[in-house]
Amino acid sequence: MSEMLTPAQAAARIPEGATVGLGGLQGNFPMATIRALARRGATGLTVVGPPVGMAGELLIAAGAVAKLAAPYMGAEGVIPVAPAYRAAVEAGSLALWECDEAILLQALRAAAQDLPYLPWRGGVDTDLPELNPDLRSYVDPLSGERLLRVPAMRLDFALLHALEADERGNVRYHEHSCFADQALARAAREVIVEVERIVDHELVLAEPERTVHHRVDVVVPAPCGTHPYRAAGILDQDDEWLREWSQGIRAALAAGEPLAKAEVLTRELGPSDHEGYLKLVGAERLAALSLQGLLRSS
Amino acid sequence: MQASALETDAVVVSRLLRDDDRVMIGAGLDAPRAGALLASLTHAPGLALCQSLGWIDVASLERPRPPRLGMDVRDAAGAEALMLDDEAYDDVRRLSTFFVLGGLEFDRHGATNLLGRRGPDGWERRGPGAIGTSSMAVLAERTLLYATRHTPEVFVEACSAVSAHGWRPDDPLAASGPDLCLSPAGLFDFPEPGRKMRLLYTRPGWSAAETQAATGFPLAGLDDATPLPEPQAGELEALRERVDHDGRLR
Numbered sequence: 001m002s003e004m005l006t007p008a009q010a011a012a013r014i015p016e017g018a019t020v021g022l023g024g025l026q027g028n029f030p031m032a033t034i035r036a037l038a039r040r041g042a043t044g045l046t047v048v049g050p051p052v053g054m055a056g057e058l059l060i061a062a063g064a065v066a067k068l069a070a071p072y073m074g075a076e077g078v079i080p081v082a083p084a085y086r087a088a089v090e091a092g093s094l095a096l097w098e099c100d101e102a103i104l105l106q107a108l109r110a111a112a113q114d115l116p117y118l119p120w121r122g123g124v125d126t127d128l129p130e131l132n133p134d135l136r137s138y139v140d141p142l143s144g145e146r147l148l149r150v151p152a153m154r155l156d157f158a159l160l161h162a163l164e165a166d167e168r169g170n171v172r173y174h175e176h177s178c179f180a181d182q183a184l185a186r187a188a189r190e191v192i193v194e195v196e197r198i199v200d201h202e203l204v205l206a207e208p209e210r211t212v213h214h215r216v217d218v219v220v221p222a223p224c225g226t227h228p229y230r231a232a233g234i235l236d237q238d239d240e241w242l243r244e245w246s247q248g249i250r251a252a253l254a255a256g257e258p259l260a261k262a263e264v265l266t267r268e269l270g271p272s273d274h275e276g277y278l279k280l281v282g283a284e285r286l287a288a289l290s291l292q293g294l295l296r297s298s
Numbered sequence: 299m300q301a302s303a304l305e306t307d308a309v310v311v312s313r314l315l316r317d318d319d320r321v322m323i324g325a326g327l328d329a330p331r332a333g334a335l336l337a338s339l340t341h342a343p344g345l346a347l348c349q350s351l352g353w354i355d356v357a358s359l360e361r362p363r364p365p366r367l368g369m370d371v372r373d374a375a376g377a378e379a380l381m382l383d384d385e386a387y388d389d390v391r392r393l394s395t396f397f398v399l400g401g402l403e404f405d406r407h408g409a410t411n412l413l414g415r416r417g418p419d420g421w422e423r424r425g426p427g428a429i430g431t432s433s434m435a436v437l438a439e440r441t442l443l444y445a446t447r448h449t450p451e452v453f454v455e456a457c458s459a460v461s462a463h464g465w466r467p468d469d470p471l472a473a474s475g476p477d478l479c480l481s482p483a484g485l486f487d488f489p490e491p492g493r494k495m496r497l498l499y500t501r502p503g504w505s506a507a508e509t510q511a512a513t514g515f516p517l518a519g520l521d522d523a524t525p526l527p528e529p530q531a532g533e534l535e536a537l538r539e540r541v542d543h544d545g546r547l548r
Contacts, residue, residue: 024351025383050383051429072325072427080326081426089414089424098413102387102433109384120434121390125463125472127413139471146471175466176380179351181382 002169003218007274010192010220011036014045014157017066022049022056022106023160025179027230027237029055030161030194032222032274038062039269047078048108048153049181050101051289054228054245057082058268059092061249061259069097069153071104078239079246088252097153098131099123105183107153112186119147142260158188159225162212165193166201171213174233178212190217195224222274224286236289241281301529303482304547305499307444308333308537309529310480314442315396317344321351322394322434328546330398330444335541336533340476348394351386352377388511390437397438401432403457404443406495406515407505408488409464410435411457428461434461436473445481448504450514453495465493483509485526494518501525 005013014020021029034055037045042064047056051072059065061084073085078130088094099107102122110118124146130134134151160181163174171193173181185191193216204211224231228241248264259265265293278286301309311333313531315321319342321334331349338345338356347354359376386393401410414425435441446451465475465488475493479486483504485497496519500506506520529537542548 021454051308070427072429074426081424086424089421092420098428098461100428100434101383101430102437105384105387120433121473122436123428125460125469126409126428126432127457127460128428128432129410129477131459144471176382178382180383266451 002133002167002216004167004198004275005218005220007032007036007194007220007222007225008040010155010218011042013042013190013192013218014042014183015236016042017044017046017098017246018156019046019048019154021045021155021158021184022052023158023179023181023184024052024055024226025050027178027226028161028179028181028232029053029226030159030192030220030222031055031058031227031229032194032277033159033220034194035268035274035277038086039272040062048104049184050104053082054079054242057084057249058265059247060088060264061265062269063096063260067095067097069099069104069107071099071101078237078242083246083249083253084259087259098128100128101134103128103148103150104153104182105152107182108155108180108187110150110152111154112183113153117149117151120150121145121147132232133153153187155188156190158184158191158291160185160191160192160213161194161231163195163215163224164197164199165195165205165219166199167219168201168204169193169213169216169219170201170204171216171219172199172204172210172212173194173212177232182212185213185216192216192218192220194220194222196223196225196231197221218235224278224281225274227278227281227286227289234291235286236240236291238281238285238289299534300533301534304329304499305534305537305542306526308336308541308547309443309533310416310485310526311398312337312340312533314478315342315345317342318394320348320392321396321398322348322379322438323398324400324431325429327398327400327444330442332537332547334543334548336537339536339540340533346378348381349377351381351383353379353381387433387437394434394438396440396442397434398442398444398483399430399435400444400446401462403452403454404445404479405454405457405464406494407462407464407466408443408479409457410443410459410462411459413459416458431437431462435476441476443476443479445479448481448483448509450512453513453515455515462524467491467493477529481514484523489518492518497523499524501526518519
């Protein structure tokens with residue numbers, strides 16, 4: 001049986017120095033638990049994910065991340081390059097495992113299959129092997145082709161956000177919105193999934209083809225937990241909030257202030273829990289972002 | 299009608315595309331994305347454009363979305379198929395016939411850098427990361443490099459860090475490099491045998507000599523380059539009326 005926890009309780013399961021995969025891509029970032037993790041003062045994490053954007057950026061700004069494995073750090077058209085990430089890398093305080101999307105997915109796949117590595121064609125003749133000593137090019141003995149040996153990326157935790165789950169931890173997504181979450185879940189020792197709502201087990205039984213993750217370890221009810229990112233089918237992206245984040249971090253960096261004291265970070269982490277955060281965002285703002293009209297009618 | 303530089307970029311990309319192309323374009327590259335939409339609406343109605351992990355049948359749309367973010371789910375309207383991110387690379391032979399990638403730096407053999415500029419003590423200016431380019435540069439049938447600036451700091455003798463490979467003509471095990479490069483100064487290719495960047499077409503405001511002066515390595519083809527053919531009125535009209543609704547490229 002899956003455990004049902006609050007974001008703070010879920011964050012408490014993640015010890016210092018853990019390797020954590022963050023789900024989501026164009027939304028569905030598990031921001032409620034990420035905020036709880038930062039609020040707790042987590043340190044030494046290795047953060048892994050397909051583009052992790054502000055999800056990873058918030059943890060970096062809070063001083064929680066020692067190493068990052070992500071092919072892109074920004075928020076697409078809103079924040080081209082995440083400023084706290086850029087500053088930490090340039091200061092030498094954040095280690096990187098350089099990869100592109102496909103190489104990272106291959107590393108997760110190797111972990112899911114419990115293999116030491118998998119071959120891949122992309123990244124050959126780039127500087128990625130020089131930058132990552134464990135990413136080596138080799139000549140394949142069968143084909144004679146030069147390939148990349150991609151080591152397994154084993155995760156301690158996959159931290160995801162989905163639409164709904166039942167009490168047994170069977171997780172469903174809105175339409176086609178699970179992005180690379182399955183790859184992260186399969187590579188992880190423990191799977192924690194935030195959801196917008198809890199549904200009856202009978203509903204899951206009636207539509208087993210919709211179950212994407214079967215009996216995950218932890219379910220975290222967190223409606224609108226992705227804010228300021230999109231929750232597929234529920235909430236649109238809050239572009240203005242993301243811009244304010246980027247501007248606030250850049251202003252703090254320009255002023256030479258410690259990021260831990262940046263106003264936008266204290267805004268994120270000030271409320272003591274997820275409910276408090278949603279109050280800070282405000283019902284009117286959330287209603288304006290609603291994709292379903294559910295918030296408007298409540 | 300006078301075309302802007304970005305509108306011309308879109309038309310150049312459009313003319314490179316075929317009816318059977320499967321087009322993938324790097325995030326944030328609005329003009330090439332507009333070019334793919336334009337091609338779909340003019341000479342290549344069968345073209346499929348990957349937008350926000352959806353394969354868009356642009357020609358079926360009455361009013362395609364203006365080019366915007368490219369990796370935003372709000373841009374996936376009109377998709378006839380969707381990809382899961384972790385399945386996108388499981389069908390590599392059908393993944394893409396045409397890929398457009400940007401970069402912080404480009405070298406004479408078409409290697410690109412999205413990682414950042416390195417100094418003796420580490421990263422001096424960190425970029426966004428390789429995104430999907432290290433693999434897509436190998437997997438796509440044809441590749442166009444797209445530069446939004448043409449300066450010696452962008453077109454460099456050697457990239458500070460290579461995130462997508464270029465041509466290595468002397469290495470029998472090396473994969474093919476990019477086909478073309480489009481910059482504000484001109485359109486370039488990488489001819490055999492040396493696979494070094496050659497100026498094919500100059501653009502308004504840029505002579506061949508000025509282009510060389512803004513390039514950090516010797517360019518081939520300076521004496522033979524001709525002016526880039528201008529967008530035709532019909533192309534520009536279609537671009538403005540059916541693609542670039544909000545005039546971002548003007």
